[in-house]
Amino acid sequence: MKWTIYFLLLLCITSCSDSKSKKNTQITPVSYIKEAPTLDGRPIENYWNLLEWQPIDQNWIGGPFDHGDYNGKYKMAWNEDGLYILLEIVDDTLLEQTEDPLKLWWNDDCVIVYVDEDNSGGQHRFNHNAFTYHVALDGNVVDLGVNEKPTLYNDHVISKHQTEGNTTYWEMHVKVYPSIFNDKPTVKPVVLSEGKRIGFAIAYADNDNSKKRENLIGSVFVPGENKNAGWIDANVFGTLELLK
Numbered sequence: 252m253k254w255t256i257y258f259l260l261l262l263c264i265t266s267c268s269d270s271k272s273k274k275n276t277q278i279t280p281v282s283y284i285k286e287a288p289t290l291d292g293r294p295i296e297n298y299w300n301l302l303e304w305q306p307i308d309q310n311w312i313g314g315p316f317d318h319g320d321y322n323g324k325y326k327m328a329w330n331e332d333g334l335y336i337l338l339e340i341v342d343d344t345l346l347e348q349t350e351d352p353l354k355l356w357w358n359d360d361c362v363i364v365y366v367d368e369d370n371s372g373g374q375h376r377f378n379h380n381a382f383t384y385h386v387a388l389d390g391n392v393v394d395l396g397v398n399e400k401p402t403l404y405n406d407h408v409i410s411k412h413q414t415e416g417n418t419t420y421w422e423m424h425v426k427v428y429p430s431i432f433n434d435k436p437t438v439k440p441v442v443l444s445e446g447k448r449i450g451f452a453i454a455y456a457d458n459d460n461s462k463k464r465e466n467l468i469g470s471v472f473v474p475g476e477n478k479n480a481g482w483i484d485a486n487v488f489g490t491l492e493l494l495k
């Protein structure tokens with residue numbers, strides 16, 4: 252009996268500590284670039300060719316989809332001013348049905364960038380312990396603010412995209428803001444440096460002709476039933492390590 256209680260106590264301590272720490276221990280090295288790319292949706296900068304593509308292939312929401320409906324990948328680099336991301340997204344229909352960027356923003360086609368500056372993991376729904384930037388086709392960037400309301404963060408993620416046939420190339424500059432950011436302009440993005448670790452994931456929300464998004468496809472494996480945990484829980488993000 253005594254041992255059963257000890258065992259249960261141990262199990263609780265283990266699982267309680269697990270739920271509070273990062274689940275995803277995979278570390279992705281990120282290369283340094285001196286010159287920022289020209290953000291025009293045209294990946295003609297030489298270094299884009301040299302970097303490795305990473306898949307965005309984990310189905311977090313929705314049923315099975317075929318390769319023509321969606322497939323996507325990304326590559327990234329960094330410098331002192333932030334992260335630079337190139338995405339190649341194949342999507343058969345680009346949909347933007349809600350004009351107001353602060354209404355139903357998650358149901359239009361968009362790229363979602365998850366950033367946790369100090370790689371702490373943890374809850375971030377109504378605080379900036381981490382960010383969930385929804386980058387819309389019209390360039391608007393939405394996350395929930397500390398006032399718990401949808402808020403535009405268009406100066407945190409600057410993006411341009413170009414579509415050829417069903418393929419869209421996005422180039423993005425993501426500034427990395429610290430958790431003390433409080434929606435006031437006094438808090439600046441951090442200056443990135445070699446060796447820094449940042450919590451990160453990226454996803455594409457695909458809707459072709461439905462009221463609600465049809466799929467959400469992410470870059471990291473999320474264990475358990477609720478795959479769409481990243482917008483609240485930074486523990487499911489992967490980890491970037493900045494290399495020089």
Ligand SMILES: [Ca+2]
Binds near residue numbers: 291296422
């Ligand atoms: Ca470019």
Ligand SMILES: [Ca+2]
Binds near residue numbers: 342
């Ligand atoms: Ca599609």
Ligand SMILES: [Ca+2]
Binds near residue numbers: 368
């Ligand atoms: Ca954090």
Ligand SMILES: [Ca+2]
Binds near residue numbers: 344345346457459
């Ligand atoms: Ca679509």
